[in-house]
Amino acid sequence: MKTQNTENNRVFEINTLEAANEVEQYVIDLRRDFHLHPELSLQEERTIKVVTEELTKMGIEYEIVPNGGVIGFIEGNQEGKSLILRADLDALPMKEETQNLKETKVVLSQNDNAAHTCGHDGHSAMLLGAAKILSQNKQYLKGKVILAFEQAEEIGGGIYELLNRLLKIGADGVWGIHLKSDVPSGKISVDSGPRMASAFSFDVIIRGKSGHGSRPDLATSPLDCFTNFYDNLRVMRLNKLDPFNPITFSIGSISAGSASNVIPETLQFSGTARFLQYEQGEKAEKEFKSLLKNICDLHNCTYEYVKEPNAMNLFVYNEENCAAIALNSIKNAIGENAIIHYPAWMASESFGFYQKYFPGVFAFLGIENFEKGTGAEHHNAHFDIDEDVLKLGVASTVQYTFDFLNSEKELNYQSEKKELKDLFIEIGFPVPSWATDQE
Template identity: 30%
Template sequence: MRLSSFVHAGKQIEAELIAFRRELHRYPELSLQESETAAKVAQRLGELGIDFRSRVGGNGIVAELTGEQPGPVIALRADMDALPIHEESGLEFASTRPGIMHACGHDAHTAILLGAAELLADKKIKGTVRFLFQAAEEINAGAKAMVEQGALEGVDEIYGLHNLPTLSAGLAATRYGSLMGSVDRIEIHLEGRGGHGAIPDQSVDPVVCAANIIMALQSIVSREVSPFDPVVVTIGSIKSGEANNVIPHYADMTGTIRTFDAKIQKQMPERIERIVKQIAAGHKCQAELKYIGQTPVLINDEECNRHVEQVIDQMIGSERRVEAPPTLAGEDFSVYLQHVPGCFFWLGSGPAVDASSAYGLHHPKYRLNEDCIPLGAALLAAVAQQRLAVNEHTV
């Protein structure tokens, strides 16, 4: 089959995919609350005659398209949840739910995967394509739950994409090896002794302790890790006290740890705990640290990445494919890649001209260039169909 036919077929269903995406955009749902979104996906799968099961890993859906002859099982994945962000895009189909927005484009991902299912539904395939509509990606919980409930059973390879508004629509970006960083969460509770702000010698100040911990944590990046190993330690929230003239008895902090190497990720808990506990002791505070591992480094399989690049080159031309720079942003697609080989790539969703100036992911003014939707559907469909064709004699 000529891959250009997928592009043509994708354009034919563009209007319906965009309409579906806009419906999801108007009514976004947060992680673990995606019941309405899942119901709309289920309805569309039913209309396509594709078998599925619901409530997998929360509100996730696992659908399956099986060919007349046995063969490999290729999985395609999209995420469905929105973010706790108040939309400021000005779109006529903007979110109707205050404080909730599809600011990461998961509404488009869902429409794209439905489009891929529709494009493959009338094709003769040898093997099986499994479609994973995943909940709770934004809180790094959905992929783990899907795997625990059997979403990857029998799967040989998995593929997925993410839109990128700082890359022009019509382009795609791939990368061999590590593409995205690991994600871990830290929660620090410091207990001091409160008192009057004018009499600090009769108190144990957890705020001063917190300030020193924040600064010292950065020494991990600058002095304990090689400058050739990217690491980020960010404290994102601090809560302590209520009045300007009172030394509080506690301070709470939360943060995120990002690495680009599995070995470095494993070393971080000890480093964080050592600094937190010893600095707290030096300030006469009691410290409690919770180090919560969330997602591993996202590492693409070499052969699967090569396959995606070949499909992109044949469909839209190698000049439309660029090398993706590494990022310490995280994606729980990495959890799937710990179990089966696969590839995750970027799909341009920005303006045709000067996409670098576009509002990025998670921004309240984020906008998605909907030209990317039919192309994304065509690419995912072609990736699965071609991979089945390559592997049909090896099963």
């Protein structure tokens, strides 16, 4: 539970859990403030104001990256490596319920059109708590800490600007925490390897021939075509894709027709696929396109891609040696009993972009507590946080920071060689106009 650093041949000991206990109420208060005043992606003006005011109080220099977020700098007294500590700022466009799974929530959004139902309020509060401890002990830091508060994580809208700036600053590693609704409260996973999925999304219009409901034989129903395609898409996992590599498919929206007695001309559907191996994603993309063409031909329909599926090679992947450092950090900070081995999460996260260029760890911190009613799925209106775990996230972040900066372990890591703009174009992410205008 202690981290040791040497200076002038003297040993200083910092009990990271004790330090986290001292800032616990500060972190909880911040989390509740963020939760009361949620802001949607790229609209986080008040949230950024709170973050920068707190950094100013701590004496931490910072810069605001337009449409990207906030970057803060904590310089240690000794030369060394640099580590990025990342959190996200935005809320979701939804109204939350007053109740969690058991009781009334301790804090509710004051904005009916936005709510922190993914945990970003907790992430930002924990990072500010860690920053407070690190700034108070910067004389023991060997190297530099870079605080990254990312805008618009939910829509991937802030990552380009923020990461573009971080690449110019440079760093040796990255760390982040995501609260996890189905992990028991106080347990934390820092497993190595794939931790969150890559994806492709699709948006398709199927065109048939409209007609009267009394004579379906004279029409060509795009709905019949879609249902056949959807049934075969579900079967595709069994007879076309490697059963040992995880993949999920989901259809999120379908729209067709406007009257009960009219067979519609068109049907539009959209959805996503998630996978943990790029080869599996490539295969799924190829089979999806082949299946859509063949089914549409069979039904005498045509199709058009509003958004064509494009398998992205973008995973949250914990570098093995960084994960080993993190494992020891958790044991030292909050105890071996806090460790849990948890399978990869099939959701996607912009943290994968950081790990393209910096080796690091994305930790899952559990908030499932049946007695308190926390544990509803992320993006669910009943989602709530067990605030007692926030101090554990702070202690783990501080401990990993010291341990990583002091570590001389060789990392088995190759940074992405492509320029950020080229990487975004390759995987189909939007590139800001200023970046393309420079060509």
